[in-house]
Amino acid sequence: MNGHDKKAPSRRCFLGTAxxxxxxxxxxxxxxxxxxxDMAKTTMPFYGARQSGITSPMQNALYFAAFDLNTxxxxxxxxxxxxxxxAAARMTAGLPAEPGRQEEDQPGLDSGEAVxxxxxxxxxxxxxGPDLFTHDGKDRYGLAAKRPAALVxxxxxxxxxxxxxxxxxxxxxxxxxxxxxxxxxxxxxLARLGYGVTTLKWTQAGFSAAPExxxxxxxxxxxxxxxxxxxxxxxxxxxxxGAEGPGxxxxxxxxxxxxxxxxxxxxxxxxxMFQEQTFGRKKQSGAPLGARxxxxxxxxxATDSDGNYIIPETAHMRLGAAQFNNGAQILRxxxxxxxxxxxxxxxxxxxxxxIEFDSGLFFQAYQKxxxxxxxxxxxxxxxxDALNQFTTHxxxxxxxxxxxxxxxxxxxxxLFESA
Amino acid sequence: MNGHDKKAPSRRCFLGTAxxxxxxxxxxxxxxxxxxxDMAKTTMPFYGARQSGITSPMQNALYFAAFDLNTxxxxxxxxxxxxxxxAAARMTAGLPAEPGRQEEDQPGLDSGEAVxxxxxxxxxxxxxGPDLFTHDGKDRYGLAAKRPAALVxxxxxxxxxxxxxxxxxxxxxxxxxxxxxxxxxxxxxLARLGYGVTTLKWTQAGFSAAPExxxxxxxxxxxxxxxxxxxxxxxxxxxxxGAEGPGxxxxxxxxxxxxxxxxxxxxxxxxxMFQEQTFGRKKQSGAPLGARxxxxxxxxxATDSDGNYIIPETAHMRLGAAQFNNGAQILRxxxxxxxxxxxxxxxxxxxxxxIEFDSGLFFQAYQKxxxxxxxxxxxxxxxxDALNQFTTHxxxxxxxxxxxxxxxxxxxxxLFESA
Numbered sequence: 001m002n003g004h005d006k007k008a009p010s011r012r013c014f015l016g017t018a019x020x021x022x023x024x025x026x027x028x029x030x031x032x033x034x035x036x037x038d039m040a041k042t043t044m045p046f047y048g049a050r051q052s053g054i055t056s057p058m059q060n061a062l063y064f065a066a067f068d069l070n071t072x073x074x075x076x077x078x079x080x081x082x083x084x085x086x087a088a089a090r091m092t093a094g095l096p097a098e099p100g101r102q103e104e105d106q107p108g109l110d111s112g113e114a115v116x117x118x119x120x121x122x123x124x125x126x127x128x129g130p131d132l133f134t135h136d137g138k139d140r141y142g143l144a145a146k147r148p149a150a151l152v153x154x155x156x157x158x159x160x161x162x163x164x165x166x167x168x169x170x171x172x173x174x175x176x177x178x179x180x181x182x183x184x185x186x187x188x189x190l191a192r193l194g195y196g197v198t199t200l201k202w203t204q205a206g207f208s209a210a211p212e213x214x215x216x217x218x219x220x221x222x223x224x225x226x227x228x229x230x231x232x233x234x235x236x237x238x239x240x241x242g243a244e245g246p247g248x249x250x251x252x253x254x255x256x257x258x259x260x261x262x263x264x265x266x267x268x269x270x271x272x273m274f275q276e277q278t279f280g281r282k283k284q285s286g287a288p289l290g291a292r293x294x295x296x297x298x299x300x301x302a303t304d305s306d307g308n309y310i311i312p313e314t315a316h317m318r319l320g321a322a323q324f325n326n327g328a329q330i331l332r333x334x335x336x337x338x339x340x341x342x343x344x345x346x347x348x349x350x351x352x353x354x355i356e357f358d359s360g361l362f363f364q365a366y367q368k369x370x371x372x373x374x375x376x377x378x379x380x381x382x383x384x385d386a387l388n389q390f391t392t393h394x395x396x397x398x399x400x401x402x403x404x405x406x407x408x409x410x411x412x413x414x415l416f417e418s419a
Numbered sequence: 420m421n422g423h424d425k426k427a428p429s430r431r432c433f434l435g436t437a438x439x440x441x442x443x444x445x446x447x448x449x450x451x452x453x454x455x456x457d458m459a460k461t462t463m464p465f466y467g468a469r470q471s472g473i474t475s476p477m478q479n480a481l482y483f484a485a486f487d488l489n490t491x492x493x494x495x496x497x498x499x500x501x502x503x504x505x506a507a508a509r510m511t512a513g514l515p516a517e518p519g520r521q522e523e524d525q526p527g528l529d530s531g532e533a534v535x536x537x538x539x540x541x542x543x544x545x546x547x548g549p550d551l552f553t554h555d556g557k558d559r560y561g562l563a564a565k566r567p568a569a570l571v572x573x574x575x576x577x578x579x580x581x582x583x584x585x586x587x588x589x590x591x592x593x594x595x596x597x598x599x600x601x602x603x604x605x606x607x608x609l610a611r612l613g614y615g616v617t618t619l620k621w622t623q624a625g626f627s628a629a630p631e632x633x634x635x636x637x638x639x640x641x642x643x644x645x646x647x648x649x650x651x652x653x654x655x656x657x658x659x660x661g662a663e664g665p666g667x668x669x670x671x672x673x674x675x676x677x678x679x680x681x682x683x684x685x686x687x688x689x690x691x692m693f694q695e696q697t698f699g700r701k702k703q704s705g706a707p708l709g710a711r712x713x714x715x716x717x718x719x720x721a722t723d724s725d726g727n728y729i730i731p732e733t734a735h736m737r738l739g740a741a742q743f744n745n746g747a748q749i750l751r752x753x754x755x756x757x758x759x760x761x762x763x764x765x766x767x768x769x770x771x772x773x774i775e776f777d778s779g780l781f782f783q784a785y786q787k788x789x790x791x792x793x794x795x796x797x798x799x800x801x802x803x804d805a806l807n808q809f810t811t812h813x814x815x816x817x818x819x820x821x822x823x824x825x826x827x828x829x830x831x832x833x834l835f836e837s838a
Contacts, residue, residue, distance in 0.1 A: 060598075061626075065760075102702070104692035111687050112641025112702055113755075117628050179479075180599070181628035184639075184757055188776065192687050200774040203760045207480075209536050209600035220603075222531025268530050268611050273523035283521070283531055336532075338603055339759060341484075341622045355619040357607065 042178075043119040046092040048404040050251045051411070053123035053176050054366050055239055055331065058217075061180035062206035062335040062362065063187040064257070066169025066397060067198040069132065074141040076197050077132075078416050083193045084173075085410040088124035088186070097189035111192070114185040122177040124186055126411045127255050127399025131170035146415060148245045150254055150369040151400045158382040159393065166202045166259065166395040174255075174364070180205065202395070204259060206335025206362045215294055216286060219361055220336050221267055221390070223279050224286035227294055228321060230329045238329035241368050248414035251403035253366045256330075256374040259337070259395035262360035266346060267390045278386040280315030288317065300324075314386040320377055328376040330365040337362045348389055360391065370398060461597075462538040465511040467823040469670045470830070472542035472595050473785050474658055474750065477636075480599035481625035481754040482606040483676065483781065485588025485816060486617040488551065493560040495616050496551075497835050502612045503592075504829040507543035507605070516608035530611070533604040541596040543605055545830045546674050546818025550589035565834060567664045569673055569788040570819045577801040578812065585621045585678065585814040593674075593783070599624065621814070623678060625754025625781045634713055635705060638780055639755050640686055640809070642698050643705035646713055647740060649748045657748035660787050667833035670822035672785045675749075675793040678756070678814030681779035685765060686809045697805040699734030707736065719743075733805040739796055747795040749784040756781045767808055779810065789817060 044052045069077065087097040096110030133139075133147035175186040184205065191200055208217050216224040230238045241249045267275070276282055280289055280298070288298035290310040300318055302310045311318050322329050337360060344356040367373030382388065405411045463471045488496065506516040515529030552558075552566035594605040603624065610619055627636050635643040649657045660668045686694070695701055699708055699717070707717035709729040719737055721729045730737050741748050756779060763775040786792030801807065824830045 063757075102691050104695070105690055107688050108641070108691050108694065108702075110641075111639075111683070113628070113637045113639050115637060115641070115703070116634075179628055180626040181755065184626075184778075188683065188687075191776075192684070195684075200760045200776070202774075203757075203776070205757050205759075207599040207603075209532070209598055215535075218532045218534060220530075220532050222527070222529075222534070264530070264607065265611070265614075268607075269526050271524055272521050272527050275527065276523070283527075284534070336600065338482075338622075338624050340624075341619045355621075357610075357619070357622070359603075 042121055043094065044092055044121050044123045046089040046124070046405075047407050050240065051125045051253075051401055051404045052092075053125035053174055054253050054333070054401065055235060056123060058208055058333060058335075059121045059123070059176040059183075060178045060208060061176065061183045062208070063175045063180070063183040063203065064206070064362065065173045065175075065187045065191060065203045066129070066201040067171045067173075067191070067194060068201045069135070069140075069170045069198055071197050072140055074143075074416070077141055078410075078412075080194055080197050081126075081412045081416070082410045084126065084190050085405050087189055087193055088126075088411075089405075091186050091189065092119060092122045092124060094119035094122075097186075097193065110189060111185070114182050117179055117182050120177040120179040120182040122175065122182050122186055124190070125174040125176075125401060127172040127174070127401040128412065128415070129169045129172065129397065129399050131168060135170070143415065146246060146248065146418070148241075148249050148400055150241070150245055150249075150371060151398065152371055152375070154256070154370070154396055154398055155375065155379070157378060157393065159388055160382075160396070161392050161394055162396050163394050168397050169201045169399075171198065172255075172257075172397070172399050180207070204337055204362050204395075206337045208335045219334075220262060220264060220359060221275070221279075222283055223275070223281060224294060225361075226332045226334070227281075227286060228317065229331055234329060235331060237368075238373070239331050239366050239368060244369070248418050249400060249402060250414075253368065253401050254370050254373070255399045255401050256363075256365045256367075256370055257395070257397045257399070258363040258393050260361045260363050261358065261392045261394050263344075263346060263348075263356070263390045263392075264359055265352065265354070265356050266348065269350075277312050278314075278316060278390075280311040280317035289315075312386070314384050316381075316385050316387045319381045319385050325377045325380070326372070328372055330367045330373045330377065332363065332365050334361050334363045334365075336360070366401070461540055462513065463511055463540050463542045465508040465543070465824075466826050469659065470544045470672075470820055470823045471511075472544035472593055473672050473752070473820065474654060475542060477627055477752060477754075478540045478542070478595040478602075479597045479627060480595065480602045481627070481781065482594045482599070482602040482622065483625070483783075484592045484594075484606045484610060484622045485548070485620040486590045486592075486610070486613060487620045488554070488559075488589040488617055490616050491559050493562075493835070496560055497829075497831075499613055499616050500545075500831045500835070501829045503545065503609050504824050506608055506612055507545075507830075508824075510605045510608065511538060511541045511543060513538035513541075516605075516612065529608060530604070533601050536598055536601050539596040539598040539601040541594065541601050541605055543609070544593040544595075544820060546591040546593070546820040547831065547834070548588045548591065548816065548818050550587060554589070562834065565665060565667065565837070567660075567668050567819055569660070569664055569668075569790060570817065571790055571794070573675070573789070573815055573817055574794065574798070576797060576812065578807055579801075579815070580811050580813055581815050582813050587816050588620045588818075590617065591674075591676075591816065591818050599626070623756055623781050623814075625756045627754045638753075639681060639683060639778060640694070640698075641702055642694070642700060643713060644780075645751045645753070646700075646705060647736065648750055653748060654750060656787075657792070658750050658785050658787060663788070667837045668819060668821060669833075672787065672820050673789050673792070674818045674820050675782075675784045675786070675789055676814070676816045676818070677782045677812050679780045679782050680777065680811045680813050682763075682765060682767075682775070682809045682811075683778055684771065684773070684775050685767065685769075688769075696731050697733075697735060697809075699730040699736035708734075731805070733803050735800075735804050735806045738800045738804050744796045744799070745791070747791055749786045749792045749796065751782065751784050753780050753782045753784075755779070785820070
């Protein structure tokens with residue numbers, strides 16, 4: 001399923017007025033029937049109790065954008081969120097961002113580059129950063145008292161090399177689709193709809209290969225990453241906020257985003273056995289060291305003839321495992337990124353100085369509370385993980401992703417309309 | 420067809436030794452037969468008289484890398500090109516970059532992130548920049564006399580805002596595939612195989628939507644771009660070098676690459692009619708102004724009741740048309756790009772200063788001679804094109820792409836082995 005799927009419903013309404021229903025009405029019944037299964041396959045529901053793009057299957061492409069707010073007026077934010085909600089609902093259905101006909105003598109509505117590409121499984125997920133609640137100590141929108149305790153400012157972690165202007169944000173948009181042009185298009189329309197109220201703060205494009213095939217996608221280190229993601233009941237438990245926090249966040253989730261640069265050139269010079277000990281997994285199969293298949297239960301107690309753990313104490317997957325983190329589980333939903341090539345001075349042997357790939361993992365994790373999720377896990381990991389020799393966290397943000405919107409409502413309604 | 424196609428042949432040989440033939444031998448005959456059509460659909464031939472990735476259909480994703488050379492020895496270059504040729508041939512067939520089994524106690528061969536993704540229509544196209552022939556006035560490799568006259572240093576064009584360290588390069592690799600992870604993987608393996616001989620100079624990732632559907636892909640301005648690309652006999656005439664130049668370049672082509680930043684935020688504020696007059700086409704249909712369908716012949720002489728050209732004199736497509744450029748034709752094979760968001764001060768009303776998308780078109784054009792191709796067309800365009808209000812050329816390069824390699828040979832053999 002991708003943008004080339006000729007049966008996917010197209011964004012035909014660019015200059016016209018026909019909605020999906022209208023388009024269907026103009027087709028013979030057999031064509032409508034034939035198009036239906038593809039429609040279901042390529043369209044992600046937008047409205048619902050929970051936002052999509054969190055526990056829903058990953059798409060091929062990500063476009064992430066964080067925004068600052070330029071207004072002092074609460075009504076501007078509500079109006080923006082209404083526009084964003086309507087636009088997101090339309091775009092996920094394969095329609096242009098705004099209804100109505102493009103008028104030739106008016107500034108353009110939807111910029112048009114997604115015409116004909118279909119919904120492409122687009123999901124648009126919104127988040128609220130700490131800055132929405134308090135900005136430079138000021139309660140601009142009367143929301144300070146509603147800031148959830150779980151929306152913490154992340155502590156400084158060992159090894160952090162954060163670039164301040166690439167961190168945080170008052171609002172964020174995570175657009176995922178199978179076609180990168182559809183994902184970028186969505187983020188761009190939302191940026192445009194925010195003119196005067198928002199400005200872009202930072203953005204990141206990402207890609208993920210083959211999430212639909214059996215097993216876990218490989219990261220740019222060549223390893224399967226995310227095998228231990230929770231599933232089923234555990235997933236619901238780990239991800240969704242409930243009665244433990246403010247009512248407006250019930251069925252929402254907290255997202256931690258970290259741009260993690262990976263020293264690919266250095267990693268590629270390592271022995272495979274060393275790489276495997278760093279992850280705690282076999283490279284080819286993804287199996288835990290000492291096991292056979294990717295999803296085999298790791299035996300963390302097994303030792304070799306010298307008494308050393310087969311899965312080393314500093315192995316990435318041991319340090320991340322729930323059983324060594326007070327049961328902490330997070331849902332990782334990360335994309336690889338490449339931002340070109342830049343001059344780099346390595347901190348480790350062979351101390352290379354060269355133009356190297358600015359590339360790595362745009363890590364995103366969802367959880368019901370970052371304090372018992374990402375922070376719990378990463379505090380230790382940032383100190384002991386053997387992978388840290390190859391990774392640098394250069395960007396960091398945390399967002400409260402509110403529950404989904406119902407038809408006619410808007411994202412964030414529970415926050416802005418609650419007493 | 421994309422990386423999720425479950426029937427696509429996978430890179431199974433990561434830790435094994437079986438080639439494609441071996442893999443096929445282990446399958447029942449019916450499975451082999453079933454897999455064959457997909458194999459053909461997803462694999463681009465690498466060996467041949469001409470390089471693929473030039474006139475072959477565009478894929479969804481581009482990864483482009485330009486390299487500097489660190490060696491004084493001609494033999495190093497030949498050895499590198501042999502390694503690159505073999506690796507490119509293997510990767511386009513869905514195999515890891517190098518043959519042989521990964522040894523656990525050795526540094527890794529192929530980095531592994533394309534295991535399981537299939538060939539994904541990967542093409543790898545190589546080019547030689549002016550710097551290969553003469554570097555700082557020095558003929559490092561005894562090639563200076565073989566530099567084709569057509570491999571000219573591009574003149575400075577009106578409006579150029581080139582960032583020097585993002586221009587040129589002695590060698591380039593254009594990796595295109597339907598899956599961006601496959602394209603990046605290929606460029607990365609070639610960079611790795613060049614350690615000690617090459618260093619990265621600059622890179623660019625790109626995306627293109629739906630090249631296989633009817634009509635021309637839309638650029639980020641929402642317009643179909645490239646409609647006037649030559650086809651059939653005209654294409655061969657326009658693209659491939661022949662007897663007019665050095666023998667070693669016969670069946671090669673010259674590539675001009677320009678990173679063109681587009682002021683999307685400014686463009687999106689323009690009236691649709693203005694946008695259409697800028698391009699000389701209708702936005703929705705792609706039809707030339709005054710015509711009905713995308714591929715209708717434009718009537719450049721038609722005027723309105725005031726005597727003004729319907730397709731304005733400054734319209735992008737008029738200025739690019741062969742008939743106004745001494746018949747000059749080039750094959751445009753461009754990808755959209757997004758490199759995040761950066762602080763931008765606009766040169767035009769409304770003189771916005773803000774964080775804006777660093778986004779636009781990574782323009783690539785192939786031709787038999789840039790002097791009668793890109794330079795001929797763009798010299799005028801850079802002065803008069805109404806589109807220039809929204810575009811800035813920030814990066815520029817020109818490469819001689821030699822003919823294809825035959826099995827057992829290597830890319831550039833005609834250059835290095837000729838008398």
